[in-house]
Amino acid sequence: MPLLVMKFGGTSVADLDRIANAAEKVKREVDRGYNVIVIVSAMAGKTNELVNWVEQTSHLYDAREYDAVVSSGENVTAGLMALRLQEMGIPARSWQGWQVPINTTSAHGAARFVSIPRDNIDRKFEEGMKVAVVAGFQGVSPEGRITTLGRGGSDTTAVAFAAAFGAERCDIYTDVDGVYTTDPRICSKARKLDKIAFEEMLELASLGAKVLQTRSVELAMRYKVRLRVLSSFEDTDENSGTLVCDEEEIMESKAVSGIAYSRDEAKITLVTVEDKPGIAAAIFGPLAEAGVNVDMIVQNISEKNYEGHSGAVTDMTFSCPINQVERAKKALQDARERGEIAYDDLVVDTEVAKVSVVGIGMRSQSGVAARMFKALADENINIKVIATSEIKVSVLIDRKYMELAVQALHDAFELDKTA
Amino acid sequence: MPLLVMKFGGTSVADLDRIANAAEKVKREVDRGYNVIVIVSAMAGKTNELVNWVEQTSHLYDAREYDAVVSSGENVTAGLMALRLQEMGIPARSWQGWQVPINTTSAHGAARFVSIPRDNIDRKFEEGMKVAVVAGFQGVSPEGRITTLGRGGSDTTAVAFAAAFGAERCDIYTDVDGVYTTDPRICSKARKLDKIAFEEMLELASLGAKVLQTRSVELAMRYKVRLRVLSSFEDTDENSGTLVCDEEEIMESKAVSGIAYSRDEAKITLVTVEDKPGIAAAIFGPLAEAGVNVDMIVQNISEKNYEGHSGAVTDMTFSCPINQVERAKKALQDARERGEIAYDDLVVDTEVAKVSVVGIGMRSQSGVAARMFKALADENINIKVIATSEIKVSVLIDRKYMELAVQALHDAFELDKTA
Structure with missing residues (x-):
């Protein structure tokens, strides 16, 4: 049966x-x-x-x-x-x-x-x-x-x-009655998806679309369990909600399936770090031990060569949840006092948010990042940090532009229209 | 340990x-x-x-x-x-x-x-x-x-x-801080007992002193578990509360240890029942099947020999909880309709209460019942039914005299004084 x-x-x-x-x-x-x-x-x-x-x-x-x-x-x-x-x-x-x-x-x-x-x-x-x-x-x-x-x-x-x-x-x-292209509270054009791939759901979930617990999606992906998200409070039938499934079940994908955001981000920059092998481990080891969830990491190779620095130097920037900033600062300052790392300054920006476009289609379709950056530029939104993976592009921007960015990207990728 | x-x-x-x-x-x-x-x-x-x-x-x-x-x-x-x-x-x-x-x-x-x-x-x-x-x-x-x-x-x-x-x-x-000679709300002279025998506690518990669940006392008696009842809300030490124990641990007993009562009793009398072998079974079988908890049973041998009754007749009286009266009446009427029993009338008195004196000492000391009846007579309290067991004497009386009876018996047996 x-x-x-x-x-x-x-x-x-x-x-x-x-x-x-x-x-x-x-x-x-x-x-x-x-x-x-x-x-x-x-x-x-x-x-x-x-x-x-x-x-x-x-x-x-x-x-x-x-x-x-x-x-x-x-x-x-x-x-x-x-x-x-x-x-x-x-x-x-x-x-x-x-x-x-x-x-x-x-x-x-x-x-x-x-x-x-x-x-x-x-x-x-x-x-x-x-x-x-x-x-x-x-x-x-x-x-x-x-x-x-x-x-x-x-x-x-x-x-x-x-x-x-x-x-x-x-x-x-x-x-909720399913998974949306983005948060309907922020973007009125948000559209419920009929299907979404496990990988996309994972990116959307971990980026703040709190419909399904991340671990459950990982487990579903591993065992190829077809997951359906639907509403308890509406009449539902066999076509209701959103099916989270293997990408093979999704006939045709747009480049981008959804737009995720995370409001409570902070950006920390270590200014003028010696650029030498092992420096990343020296920085992020203590942060991991302190339980800081480091998300995006960007290292800007810098040509500056100030007095007191014999070799090449760099700036190291990373993001983490805003409520972990104090913990991160303490871990880094302690590491500096122990002589494990050296930096001139530690700059914290707590007024940032992360916006990501997510889609398995971008594996086969090029130009997603360029289209994203153009849409943000058209709204005069400055990009502070960029990070990419196989199926997503994330940017850190000023928090005050977050909703505007989500709406602009939703329009730019025509997410209100079905494929 | x-x-x-x-x-x-x-x-x-x-x-x-x-x-x-x-x-x-x-x-x-x-x-x-x-x-x-x-x-x-x-x-x-x-x-x-x-x-x-x-x-x-x-x-x-x-x-x-x-x-x-x-x-x-x-x-x-x-x-x-x-x-x-x-x-x-x-x-x-x-x-x-x-x-x-x-x-x-x-x-x-x-x-x-x-x-x-x-x-x-x-x-x-x-x-x-x-x-x-x-x-x-x-x-x-x-x-x-x-x-x-x-x-x-x-x-x-x-x-x-x-x-x-x-x-x-x-x-x-x-x-509560222990087991009392009777309910302190009814009798201000009620005194906390230091010790009480299992058998006494069983009679007091099943008669309405709701300190311990009956089954727990039975189990304690069978396995000789020394039980102590004491208060959560007071400072207690190794002498606090009341010890419920084997009677061998109780050095010296008064004839009566405590006075129990049960307010919600009813008395049912079947008038003019044929007095023949098997009649009690014919009456109390249907009551048991109907789940009526029959307590006291008294059969008055009667010499009346009315027209239509060929043999000896009797009145049969029993007590049960007041909320089971309707069930009892129905069970008896059904049995009469089925021809299993015959009676002239069914008289219900719902205005009665039960008062009992309890004590293992009455096994060895005589005159307890007489002393009880005299104390009630001195207060002009009429006794409707009497039942006795090895360690208790119970009477049914008008409910309005219940508190007076408890107080009078408490005085008569000098329960406010230690042995």
Whole structure:
């Protein structure tokens, strides 16, 4: 019998009415002939309540106890969803992580899947169960303790089950109706995409389009799980939402599929750094140790040769989240005091934002960067840093121009029109 | 190393401050050299919230899912308590029912213990853990589903652990400071007892002194677990509260230890019943099937021999909770219609209450009943039904005299004075 995985996030199961609404969506798929594995999050707000209790109880808390407490929210939703389905006449039962079992590593609070044996759930399907409701976000360690995958981990649970059970598709029900060419709050012409490739989704997700957790998309890409993002709060059918899939399923791609942005960026420049082998490692090693998420890196070869600098010198520029600037400064100053690096000045610009154009089509179509730069130049937007990858071009610009840039690029790449 | 079991009920762990307060009491015992098993209830109100969700979701709910949902409240408290103890420097960890494992029957919602293997917890004690915090009220079935013991089951969990681990004592922390000679709200002279025998506590508990769940006292009596009831909200030491123990530990007993009452009683009389063998079974069989909790039964041999009654006749009187009267009437009327019993009239008196004097001392001291009847007669209180057992005498009286009767009996047996 064909199998679907359906995942409902916290806002989709926020109260009993919404659980009933989600159950209706499950019933529709059962009526179509599917066996269904439903992955549920905690009711909206419950996880935060539990996390607050833990944090108020203990300052440096034992992550094993954190997981034991916080995982209870999903258990409640799983039981209620199973009850609701039963009330509608559908054979269903709930599964907590240890009952499946969802075997994970012992990295409490950030556990990773080890295995999801199918036997227990398959046996129940064979006995006539139509829906297995699984508590998301949790698993069990080799020591028999409850683990959690970290916030947002229910998306990853859903993809892992879809992979383990060979599901036809993994439908992620959420509070948006799909993936857009860009953020509709910033650009009114933003258009919902019918399909998007895993690689594009990864770039859009990690760049701030918070529809799907990055890890879930990576897992889906690795196991070729067809993911669909769609709304819990609208009538949906088999064509609703956005399908995130292998690029082979996407017949024809534009050069650019979407425009991502990240508002809270900072740019840090180390002025007059000695340009010698190992200097990048000397700079970014301490930053990594300090937990700074360095994103773009640009090294400007400089011909300046000031007094006191015997060899060639350079300026080194990188970007990081704005709330990590102090940490980054301290790490670099400490490294300078230890004599590991030398620089004349450290210049911080906290008034920048990142805008990226993303598309697998740019692999085969040239001129994307040039078209991007021209669109920004036409609006008199100055580009501070450029970084490119195979399927994206990112720029740092003044934050005040961010919305204008997104709109201009959306127009320039004609994203309001279907391919 | 000596071991204590300490149990904290819902009001004792109602919020983080109270959990911290309970943790202080645990620390005191650890400092005295004990290993401790702490049994916790859900934070007050949480279980009701979960039960309401289940009942709103499903009318005839699947008890297995009910248990999966409702048990989550205790899991949260167990984790928070373990965290709080760790924060105080005490090696502690939480245990959910399936982790111990607490093996129970599959009678979901009313499961009974099958076994509590010590291995897992003992191993952790050997490794240096000082406190095992166990979620009360739950277990795991042979099928691997979560079970619950029914409301109030955390007391029973505590006693079962005390028995399984050979604990020196099982301390039940609650919102009262011990067991009293009678209800202090009714009789201002009520005095806290230092010790009470299991049998007495059973009579007091089942008669309405709701300090301990009956089943937990039965279990404690069977395994000779010394139970102590004491307050979470007061400073307590090794002499606080009331010890519920084997009667051999009680050096000297008064004839009467306490006075119990039950306000919501009803008296039902079947008038002119044929007095023949099997008549009691014919009456009380249908009542039992209808789930009526019949308490006192009195059969008045009557010499009346009315027209239409060939043999001897009798009146049969029994008492039951007032909210079961309609059920009882229907069961009896149905039995009459089926021709299984015959009676002239069914008279219901819903204005009665039960008052009982309880004491293991009455086994060896005579005259208790006479002294009781005289005290009631002195207050002009009419006795409607009398029932006696080895360690108690109960009477049904008009409800309006109940408080007066309790006070009069408390004085008559000098319960305000220590033995």
